[in-house]
Amino acid sequence: xxxxxxxxxxxxxxxxxxxxxxxxxxxxxxxxxxxxxxxxxxxxxxxxxxxxxxxxxxxxxxxxxxxxxxxxxxxxxxxxxxxxxxxxxxxxxxxxxxxxxxxxxxxxxxxxxxxxxxxxxxxxxxxxxxxxxxxxxxxxxxxxxxxxxxxxxxxxxxxxxxxxxxxxxxxxxxxxxxxxxxxxxxxxxxxxxxxxxxxxxxxxxxxxxxxxxxxxxxxxxxxxxxxxxxxxxxxxxxxxxxxxxxxxxxxxxxxxxxxxxxxxxxxxxxxxxxxxxxxxxxxxxxxxxxxxxxxxxxxxxxxxxxxxxxxxxxxxxxxxxxxxxxxxxxxxxxxxxxxxxxxxxxxxxxxxxxxxxxxxxxxxxxxxxxxxxxxxxxxxxxxxxxxxxxxxxxxxxxxxxxxxxxxxxxxx
Numbered sequence: 001x002x003x004x005x006x007x008x009x010x011x012x013x014x015x016x017x018x019x020x021x022x023x024x025x026x027x028x029x030x031x032x033x034x035x036x037x038x039x040x041x042x043x044x045x046x047x048x049x050x051x052x053x054x055x056x057x058x059x060x061x062x063x064x065x066x067x068x069x070x071x072x073x074x075x076x077x078x079x080x081x082x083x084x085x086x087x088x089x090x091x092x093x094x095x096x097x098x099x100x101x102x103x104x105x106x107x108x109x110x111x112x113x114x115x116x117x118x119x120x121x122x123x124x125x126x127x128x129x130x131x132x133x134x135x136x137x138x139x140x141x142x143x144x145x146x147x148x149x150x151x152x153x154x155x156x157x158x159x160x161x162x163x164x165x166x167x168x169x170x171x172x173x174x175x176x177x178x179x180x181x182x183x184x185x186x187x188x189x190x191x192x193x194x195x196x197x198x199x200x201x202x203x204x205x206x207x208x209x210x211x212x213x214x215x216x217x218x219x220x221x222x223x224x225x226x227x228x229x230x231x232x233x234x235x236x237x238x239x240x241x242x243x244x245x246x247x248x249x250x251x252x253x254x255x256x257x258x259x260x261x262x263x264x265x266x267x268x269x270x271x272x273x274x275x276x277x278x279x280x281x282x283x284x285x286x287x288x289x290x291x292x293x294x295x296x297x298x299x300x301x302x303x304x305x306x307x308x309x310x311x312x313x314x315x316x317x318x319x320x321x322x323x324x325x326x327x328x329x330x331x332x333x334x335x336x337x338x339x340x341x342x343x344x345x346x347x348x349x350x351x352x353x354x355x356x357x358x359x360x361x362x363x364x365x366x367x368x369x370x371x372x373x374x375x376x377x378x379x380x381x382x383x384x385x386x387x388x389x390x391x392x393x394x395x396x397x398x399x400x401x402x403x404x405x406x407x408x409x410x411x412x
Contacts (some may be wrong), residue, residue: 004339018252025056035109040064043117047073048137049401066095088125096126106175118184118402120194130226133252159208166200186270283331297337316382319350
């Protein structure tokens with residue numbers, strides 16, 4: 001019989017395959033323009049998206065996309081540059097300025113193709129007038145540490161940006177602009193994905209200041225003035241196509257589970273909350289299924305996506321998926337027949353080299369035999385070190401896509 005580790009990894013691999021842009025442009029491409037085809041993009045999946053677009057587009061094209069360091073892919077005519085994520089750097093600022101300039105140079109006969117995936121917010125680091133990149137870095141770091149939700153972080157990024165929140169679309173007009181998206185946000189809201197560079201955002205700038213105040217992040221008067229001055233000009237909406245979403249990935253994993261004889265139950269593709277609290281809820285559902293056959297009878301697999309957050313209290317090497325999984329293991333407390341995997345679909349959980357980790361019913365016993373205190377590791381936000389010591393990390397390298405977190409709880 002196939003082991004739990006192999007089954008869990010197979011479910012994750014099925015989800016990843018469904019999240020890639022390869023072959024997904026078919027039937028979604030416009031006719032060629034009279035002028036140029038300019039391809040612009042940003043995100044962890046931007047290079048792979050550019051590669052897939054070139055494979056599907058039968059006409060000349062040019063352009064530039066920016067992706068995270070190590071997430072590049074070979075392209076023919078679309079330039080790929082790399083920059084820092086999640087904390088912006090000068091390379092991202094330069095790339096964003098070039099992308100904005102390319103959009104501004106488009107004419108009425110040109111076609112502008114925008115390829116946006118998760119991570120675009122940090123990679124398009126072009127501050128609005130009166131705001132420095134160092135200020136954006138400081139605010140971004142503070143938001144990450146505060147446990148702010150992804151939609152809150154994106155609202156602040158838009159308010160501080162010269163390119164996000166529809167400002168790239170505004171620069172590209174009067175050219176026809178078509179945006180292709182890979183969603184990494186709960187609900188697949190286009191305006192939130194990558195902070196919506198081509199999606200006009202009517203959110204009042206005061207909302208960003210309220211978010212910063214709510215998370216007790218200091219805003220000096222000059223920054224507040226610059227945010228209030230960064231208004232969006234009137235623009236016509238562009239065209240939008242969704243290439244991959246968290247639900248598509250979960251559906252693919254569910255189909256794979258059925259092929260193995262397991263009954264899949266998708267709990268949701270937009271689950272948010274503190275990682276340890278989400279783990280408590282998931283553990284309760286798994287315990288009910290294992291003991292009572294409800295809400296699903298074994299053999300089964302509970303699937304979910306979304307994006308949890310971590311309240312940083314310790315100094316360990318965490319990652320929200322590893323933190324979720326360690327909290328889940330403690331809650332399950334060795335429940336027979338239950339194993340689980342939790343990974344970020346971009347291949348990087350937090351800032352470490354792993355996508356996530358996996359557990360079996362023996363994980364806590366194994367830890368005790370090695371003298372490892374699971375609770376102490378969790379309290380120190382050091383789930384990475386815990387799973388590394390037990391050889392339970394899942395390492396994929398950059399996947400060149402991103403549809404957020406993937407979680408599967410197997411119940412035999």
